[in-house]
Every structure is written in structure tokens, then in C-alpha cells.
Amino acid sequence: MTSPHPMGPGTRSVWGGERHPMTDRATQVPVVHSVSFGYDDLDEWLRVARGEQDGHIYGRNTNPTVDAFERKVAELEGAEAVTSAATGMAVISATLFALLRPRMRVVSVKDTYGGTSRIFTEFLPAYEIEVVLCDTTDHDAIEAEIAAGCDLLYLETPTNPTLKLQDLVRLSTAGHAAGAVVVVDNTFATPINQNPLEQGADLVLHSATKFLGGHADALGGVVVGREDLIERIFAYREINGATLHPEAAYLLLRGMKTLHLRVERQQESALRLATYLAEHPKVSVVNYPGLSSHPQHELARKQMRGFGGMFSFGLRGGLEAVGRFLPQLTFAHGAANLGAVETIVGPPATTSHVELTAEQREALGIPEGLVRYSTGIEDVEDLLADLERGLSAV
Numbered sequence: 001m002t003s004p005h006p007m008g009p010g011t012r013s014v015w016g017g018e019r020h021p022m023t024d025r026a027t028q029v030p031v032v033h034s035v036s037f038g039y040d041d042l043d044e045w046l047r048v049a050r051g052e053q054d055g056h057i058y059g060r061n062t063n064p065t066v067d068a069f070e071r072k073v074a075e076l077e078g079a080e081a082v083t084s085a086a087t088g089m090a091v092i093s094a095t096l097f098a099l100l101r102p103r104m105r106v107v108s109v110k111d112t113y114g115g116t117s118r119i120f121t122e123f124l125p126a127y128e129i130e131v132v133l134c135d136t137t138d139h140d141a142i143e144a145e146i147a148a149g150c151d152l153l154y155l156e157t158p159t160n161p162t163l164k165l166q167d168l169v170r171l172s173t174a175g176h177a178a179g180a181v182v183v184v185d186n187t188f189a190t191p192i193n194q195n196p197l198e199q200g201a202d203l204v205l206h207s208a209t210k211f212l213g214g215h216a217d218a219l220g221g222v223v224v225g226r227e228d229l230i231e232r233i234f235a236y237r238e239i240n241g242a243t244l245h246p247e248a249a250y251l252l253l254r255g256m257k258t259l260h261l262r263v264e265r266q267q268e269s270a271l272r273l274a275t276y277l278a279e280h281p282k283v284s285v286v287n288y289p290g291l292s293s294h295p296q297h298e299l300a301r302k303q304m305r306g307f308g309g310m311f312s313f314g315l316r317g318g319l320e321a322v323g324r325f326l327p328q329l330t331f332a333h334g335a336a337n338l339g340a341v342e343t344i345v346g347p348p349a350t351t352s353h354v355e356l357t358a359e360q361r362e363a364l365g366i367p368e369g370l371v372r373y374s375t376g377i378e379d380v381e382d383l384l385a386d387l388e389r390g391l392s393a394v
């Protein structure tokens with residue numbers, strides 16, 4: 001959709017990326033299952049194949065439904081280019097493997113998503129790529145490592161599950177001074193709350209599985225940003241083959257139409273719940289950037305428009321207390337997902353950081369009694385009642 005004036009994020013969620021009229025005057029994006037696209041005219045076929053004319057050749061490379069999903073994300077992030085992949089991890093892998101070469105140096109932080117962290121510690125070193133993981137909030141240390149040599153700076157803010165932040169403007173500036181490509185995982189913030197491209201990042205990626213789709217029924221990943229970089233990622237991904245399925249693209253696209261409404265509701269409720277928990281004697285810690293007690297609350301106010309639906313809290317009594325607490329919740333799935341319309345809870349020990357040992361988790365500030373809470377769109381009174389019941393069982 002082109003508009004005579006800049007669209008707000010709500011309008012972009014609904015109309016972004018959609019080209020009207022569509023096939024047979026459908027008002028909704030069709031799910032095109034066709035693997036290939038047929039041409040009678042060889043010259044036209046060649047023009048499309050060479051990228052001189054818009055069109056599709058083969059479903060592993062591009063597809064009209066996938067295109068519409070990608071354009072919607074690009075409009076929400078204010079990006080010039082976009083590509084997607086089958087999952088968030090597929091897009092993260094494609095980004096790293098497309099842009100890195102032996103003897104390059106990556107600077108990142110210790111608290112990245114568990115899968116990302118494994119690429120850094122297990123897979124990249126095998127290709128002689130050096131990866132330095134800094135303390136997630138120690139900006140002086142991150143800047144020092146960047147200055148020591150950095151080809152790719154990889155940030156994730158806020159982090160999973162402890163909601164730590166990195167200063168995007170400050171670190172992007174440092175990254176560019178060292179000649180690095182700056183990549184940001186924006187999954188937790190969503191484009192409603194944070195647009196890292198405006199704050200200096202070159203590439204922004206999402207696990208679309210989470211808030212973008214929002215209904216826990218489709219996997220997907222998407223990366224937006226500088227056109228020259230996106231072209232390289234696309235070239236890798238179309239050969240690597242982890243293509244986003246058109247059916248998943250449609251579900252993600254449909255979910256995104258309510259992204260702004262869901263995020264607004266989730267963060268309004270999350271603030272109420274986090275405030276309640278922060279005052280509870282059985283709770284040792286609450287990690288939520290929207291609380292004034294959060295150590296980086298001022299940074300959150302500076303670089304985010306809202307604080308999101310994710311928080312985590314520690315129960316006094318460790319994993320045993322978590323075991324008593326969880327069964328008391330009526331309106332929450334105990335599951336390894338987040339960002340959906342339903343509330344989802346889980347200890348990081350079984351979800352995001354299941355790959356790590358208890359000692360490694362402790363070192364990251366993830367005590368065994370920590371509960372990650374993804375606020376859904378239910379009535380907040382029902383969620384509060386659930387928490388009260390859960391805490392009285394601890």
C-alpha cells in the first residue's frame with residue numbers, strides 16, 4: 001500500500017505490504033501453493049529469471065504470499081529490503097553464514113537466544129571465525145571489544161529471559177566506527193516498540209514465530225535492512241533451502257494485522273502484573289524494563305516506545321517452588337514459546353536455555369527459580385488471580 005502520508009504502526013500492521021486489487025478481486029492475500037510459475041514467452045521468462053522484471057520462477061526462491069508477508073514486516077520496520085526463512089533460527093543462520101568468512105571477528109553478548117548462542121560457541125569457531133561474547137550490559141567492555149576489531153556486531157535487546165538491554169545508538173556508532181555490520185534481534189521488542197534501523201542498525205531480524213505471528217501456530221523468520229546485505233542473505237538462503245512455507249507466511253501475515261493491538265494490550269497487562277509481583281514477599285526479583293526499579297529503565301524509555309509483554313521473575317525456593325506454582329495457573333500454557341495471544345509460562349531451564357547447564361544459567365543471571373512470563377491478551381484480572389493462586393501454593 002502506498003499512502004499520501006506516513007502510516008501509523010496500526011495502519012501498517014493492517015495494510016502494509018498488501019497490493020490491491022489481488023487475484024479475482026480477493027480482498028485478502030491468497031495462499032499460493034504453486035511450486036513453480038509458468039511462462040509462455042521465453043523472453044519474459046528470462047527477464048524474470050535475471051531479476052529484470054517482477055515475477056516468480058520457483059517456490060524455493062520466491063512466492064507471492066511470502067512476498068506479501070515480507071513487505072509487511074519491511075514497512076513496519078521502515079526497511080528498504082527484506083527476506084525471510086522457515087524459522088527464526090534459519091534466518092539467523094543465513095545472516096551469519098552469508099556475511100561471515102574465515103578470520104572474521106564477531107562481537108556479541110552472553111545473553112543471546114540459546115540457539116544463536118550455540119552458533120557462536122559451536123559452529124562459527126569451526127570455520128575459524130572468532131566470536132567474543134561480552135557481558136550483556138557492560139557497554140564499556142562491548143565497545144572495547146569492538147575497537148579491538150569487529151566485522152559483525154550482533155545485539156539482542158531486550159534479552160531472553162532476563163530482559164537486559166543494549167544501547168542501540170551507542171553500540172551501532174561504535175560498530176560502524178570499526179567497520180562492522182550491525183545486526184539486531186528485535187523479536188522481544190517487536191517493530192511496534194522499537195525500530196533498530198532508525199537507531200543505527202544495518203540489519204534487524206525477528207523470530208516471526210513469536211509476536212509477529214502471535215498465535216503460536218506458524219514458524220518463520222524474517223530479516224530486514226540494507227539492500228546489499230539482504231541480497232547476500234537471500235542468495236545464501238535460496239540455496240541453503242530453508243524457505244518460509246506459503247501457508248506459514250499467510251498465518252504470520254494474518255496474525256500481524258493485530259500486532260499493534262496485541263502488543264498494546266500485552267504491555268499494559270505486563271506492567272500491572274510485574275508491579276504486583278515486585279511487591280510480593282515470595283518473589284525475589286522481577287525483570288521488566290517498564291519498572292522504574294529495572295537497572296536500565298532509563299535506557300528503555302530512551303530507545304523503546306513501549307516495554308513489551310515479556311517479563312521474568314524469581315521465586316524464592318528455586319525449581320521446587322516453580323513446580324508448585326505452575327500447576328495453579330489456569331490461563332497459561334506451560335510451554336517453550338512466547339509472544340502469543342495466550343499467556344505462556346516456563347522456567348528458562350526447560351525453554352530458552354535448556355541447552356545450557358545449571359551452572360551456565362546461573363552465570364547468566366538465570367536462577368533455577370526463574371519463571372519467564374509471556375503476557376497474553378486475556379483480561380488482566382484473570383491473570384492476576386492466577387498469579388495470586390500460584391503464589392499462595394509456594
Ligand SMILES: *Cc1c(COP(=O)(O)O)cnc(C)c1O
Nearest residue numbers: 087088089090113187207209220
Ligand atoms: C524464538 C527465538 C529465536 C528463534 O526463533 P525460531 O523461530 O524458534 O527458530 C530467536 N531469537 C529470539 C529472541 C527468540 O525468542
